Amino acid sequence: MKYRTFLKTGEKISLLGFGTMRLPVKDGDFAKVDEAESIRMIRAAIDRGVNYVDTAYMYHDGMSEVATGKALKDGYREKVLLADKLPLWMAKTPEDMDRIFNDQLKRLDVDCIDMYLVHSVSAPVWKRALKYNAIDFLEKKQAEGRIKHIGFSFHDDFEVFEEVLKAYPWDFCQIQLNYMDTNFQAGVKGLKLAGPMGIPVIVMEPLKGGKLTDVLPQSIKDIWDQAPVKRTPAEWALRWVADFPEVLTILSGMSTMEQADENLRILGEADPGSLTDTEHKLIQNVADEYNELIQYSCTGCQYCMPCPVKINIPDIIGRYNDWFVYEGNEKIMSDFKTWVNPKAMPSVCEECGACESHCPQHLPVPEIMKKAKEIFE
Ligand SMILES: NC(=O)c1ccc[n+]([C@@H]2O[C@H](COP(=O)([O-])OP(=O)(O)OC[C@H]3O[C@@H](n4cnc5c(N)ncnc54)[C@H](OP(=O)(O)O)[C@@H]3O)[C@@H](O)[C@H]2O)c1
Structure with a gap:
């Protein structure tokens, strides 16, 4: 040692x-x-x-x-x-x-x-x-x-x-x-x-x-x-x-x-x-390749927050990205179930679009929430 x-x-x-x-x-x-x-x-x-x-x-x-x-x-x-x-x-x-x-x-x-x-x-x-x-x-x-x-x-x-x-x-x-x-x-x-x-x-x-x-x-x-x-x-x-x-x-x-x-x-x-x-x-090449697999380039800047229905948007996008980067590893699912507030799941999104209008990356947040719901809920 x-x-x-x-x-x-x-x-x-x-x-x-x-x-x-x-x-x-x-x-x-x-x-x-x-x-x-x-x-x-x-x-x-x-x-x-x-x-x-x-x-x-x-x-x-x-x-x-x-x-x-x-x-x-x-x-x-x-x-x-x-x-x-x-x-x-x-x-x-x-x-x-x-x-x-x-x-x-x-x-x-x-x-x-x-x-x-x-x-x-x-x-x-x-x-x-x-x-x-x-x-x-x-x-x-x-x-x-x-x-x-x-x-x-x-x-x-x-x-x-x-x-x-x-x-x-x-x-x-x-x-x-x-x-x-x-x-x-x-x-x-x-x-x-x-x-x-x-x-x-x-x-x-x-x-x-x-x-x-x-x-x-x-x-x-x-x-x-x-x-x-x-x-x-x-x-x-x-x-x-x-x-x-x-x-x-x-x-x-x-x-x-x-x-x-x-x-x-x-x-x-x-x-x-x-x-x-x-x-x-x-x-570094391996890290770059993993990063290539990311679906939505959220930087976690939080400009989309606060969400009126309290979804932690950057956190959900991060978990959604991880799902693709790490090939649907079951740990991503169990972490989601452990750490995401059941009252603020992607499915509670009301598609108000307030987040989207503030996102500097112009990410289609309500659409991502729908996709995240399909996978995680
Ligand atoms: N304070 C905090 O907030 C906090 C947060 C996180 C962790 N921690 C502490 O830090 C420790 C380390 O974090 P971590 O558990 O996430 O460590 P990690 O080493 O990143 O992950 C451990 C997992 O990696 C896999 N693994 C370990 N050695 C391997 C090997 N030689 N080959 C292949 N797979 C291997 C195993 O997963 P599989 O068997 O599932 O493949 C194992 O459960 C924790 O156990 C905990 O004590 C503290």
Whole structure:
């Protein structure tokens, strides 16, 4: 395993971190974690050098924390930095932060969480963090020895990232980064902002949740086939992230032992700056080809918003595009069902056209909503 240094403490952190959002499950039921297999995988990864394990309150309906806690019994807890997160959107009052935190300690059966993050920060989540004095709460937990390091994970635009990053001397942050999301959310710009500020960056979704590996369009396979060195799509994607020296660790949500084996091997070899120019060009060609498959070039500028019937228009267009880019990958469908508000589905569009008249790209939004309804509803 390769290691990178967490400058705050001098600790060596494994380049592969174990993300527990996509543990193996039984009967295809997200909430029925296959505990025995999850424990086997997490412990095998730790035995082979992984020392960072990431969970969250809502993963697998709470069962990720439980399985992670069990995996860390028998002496494994001491071998890792354990990361968990505060889901502020689930806190209806400031007191709820304490209730959730205590639930987490109970589920994990630990008395301290090493890396504690404000979960999935976006503009509204950050607003709530300020309203509830969440930082004071976290610092209190830190003073009590219940949390070691304070960070945040992020899902919004770069501008919001910059505001949040500069608002507090964070110990670390966590962003989504892969070769398709270079300009999405915090993106490479966010990584390069955090680096010189001395805020280590933990990367999530390096394989775009598996969309870069599951179902490959033929045109993408053809480009990978041109590579002088033969590597799997997972290896190209992980090596692309590992190439950035600003990255402290890369979380992958491995769902099988084979995936864990492969990712352990890859991140046991990848040094920063080790990809050649030719290899970077090849990865860029793959990204360009994926982008060619996009149906509607929405830039996410939000000029179409607010929608009178509350549809999150850029989000729906993004999911519609993903459906074509990633060949109808079933994850796009399950993500849609998980994250899109049932009261603001594309079918509630009343074709008022207010969005269309404001769209700088002149996208036919009501028509796209109809097409998205056909696919997703
Ligand atoms: N804080 C946040 O807001 C937030 C958000 C997202 C994620 N996270 C954390 O970050 C972690 C990483 O994100 P992620 O789970 O999206 O990571 P990811 O590595 O992008 O995706 C994981 C998925 O990729 C596929 N995969 C993994 N290794 C593979 C391999 N070697 N070959 C082929 N396919 C492979 C598997 O999907 P299939 O088995 O389905 O093919 C797996 O479920 C999460 O587990 C979670 O802990 C945090």
